[in-house]
Amino acid sequence: MQKIALITDSGCDLDTEILNKYNMFFLPLRIIYKDNDYLDRLEISPEELYLSLEKEIPKTSLPDGQFIENTLNQIEAQGYTHAISISISSGLSGTANSLRIIAENHPNLKTYIFDSKTLSMPQGAITLVAAEMIESGSTFEEIIEVLPKLREKTDGYFTLKTLDYLKKGGRIGKVSGTIGEMLNIKPIISINDDGIYFTHSKARGRKQAIGKLREILDEHLSISKCKVWILQGDALDEAKAFLEVVKDLPNITHISISTIGPALGVHAGPGLLGLAIQRE
Template sequence: MQKIALITDSGCDLDTEVLNKYNMFFLPLRIIYKDNDYLDRLEITPEELYLSLEKEIPKTSLPDGQYIENTLNQIEAQGYTHAISISISSGLSGTANSLRIIAENHPNLKTYIFDSKTLSMPQGSIALIAAEMIESGSTFEDIIEVLPKIREKTDGYFTLNTLDYLKKGGRIGKVSGTIGEMLNIKPIISINDDGIYFTHSKARGRKQAIGKLREILDEHLSVAKCKVWILQGGALDEAKAFFEVVKDLPNITHISISTIGPALGVHAGPGLLGLAIQRD
């Protein structure tokens, strides 16, 4: 009989209550300062990260190899026969590859690493469906077959107050970022099929950027019922206001506000507002 463990990393932005509810095994990314480093979400909060940015912009790194090894040992010790990982995009992190290599040392555990090609709640929403399928008794084979189809129905979009942090983190060209700042251009950023950031559309100023997010949501809802998560990082008031405006739109089957974690916050800076949309 199959006993399936579900693994995800802190790029998924699922909160502790949800992780515990579905007994997900959690791999924290690392937030690295000159004099210290922290386990993402476990040892540093988004608020603490934002407060530190004026003094130092930390680097981010994939989960520690020994932490991954210990997690797999724990999974085996608890009698699991199979493990499915829903990992942050390999285009943004080496987490999936590191887990794949370390899992080779555990031949008795049949492991499938799914590269979500996304992050934050788009990644988290895929993990949630996998968790629900495990809970309902679906087989390992059924779950891994459906994951790519779920990913095709899942999208994420966000806008930022400033492009400075993406520039400093090497996630966007310095020249294009500087020109955008000068013209007060606020790009709507999404992730392509290769799991890399790209500019979905552009707006002039913050108000127009939020309006563009509303247009994107309307487009999705016009063709299908959708689950919706409003993403925010240091922009809770704006997220709440956006929630009130869109919460009763037809075709929304779920809507909530999700806070992005420190690892994404390093590259976004305070002021991220976005959407995760999953077509039912």
Template structure:
């Protein structure tokens, strides 16, 4: 009989409570300051990151090999036979490859590692869907075959208040970042088919960028019913207002809010506002 475990990295934006309730194993990314290293989501919160950004912008890195090994060993000890891992885009992090390589040293575990080519709550939605399939008694093979279709139903978009932190983290070029700030440009960003950031559109000023997000959502909703999550990083009050402005749009099946994980907050900086959208077939 199959006993299937689900692993997800901390870029998924799911709360510790949700992960514990669903028995999803968490691989925390690492956040390193000059004097100390933290386990993302476990040892440090997003608000703590934002409150300290003016003093120091920390570095982020892959989950530690030790924690990865601990999780896999414990799964074997607990009698798991199969493992599904859902990861942040390989175009943005080496986590996918690290988990894949670690699992090669555990031949007792039949495994499937899925590169979501996305991040934040859209990655979290993938994990929730897989968790539902596991809990409903679907086989490993059935779940693995369903995962690519689930991914096609999910999209994510975000806008940020400043390009400073994407620039510092090397996510955009310094010259383009500086020009963008001079012109008060607020890009709306998503990820492409390779799982790499790209600019969907640009807006002049914050109000216009939020309007662009709203129009993107309306376009998605015009195609059919969707579940919607408002994403926020250091922008709680704006996120509440944004939720209020879209809550009555036709075809929204459910509407929730999600906080960006600490590791992702390092690169986005305070003022991140976004959407995760899941089409309901």
């Protein structure tokens, strides 16, 4: 009889209520200041992070190795036979690799580590489906077979007020825009198959960038029914306004606003607005 544990990290942006509902095991990334460091979402909130950015831009790091070890020990102690981890993109963090190495010390626990090659609610959306499959009685083998297919159906897009934070954090990937920023060109950023940021499209100014997000959503909805999450990082009013405009569009089976966590907020800076879309 299989007893399957589901592990994810704070890159997924699932809120505590959802994590608890499905009994997920949670690995927090770390927010590191000169004088202190915090566990992502557990010890620092998105609001606290944004308030601190003017004084100091912290660094981020993968979950603490001992925390991962303790989590795997806890999973084994609770009688789990299998564990599935859905991790933030390896192109942006070493979390998946660290977990893979530590899991080798737990041979009695059959572990599958899925590199989501994405982050935020696209990662969260994949994790949610896995949680629902576990709850409905799907086997370990059935779930790990579905995960790559889910990734193909799940996309994320966002625009930023400035690219400065991505540059400072070394997460700029294949996004280009230094000259464009001087011309007020705003890239719509997505994540490629390697799990790295790239410029999906461009718009002139914030208003047109938000309009481009609407066009992207319309394109997805013209193909199939979709679950939709509006992503926001210190841009709640814009997210609410966008929700009002699109919430009644046909083919949307779920829509809500999702706040990005502190670890992602460090690299995005204030003013992120985006979409996570999962085609059904």
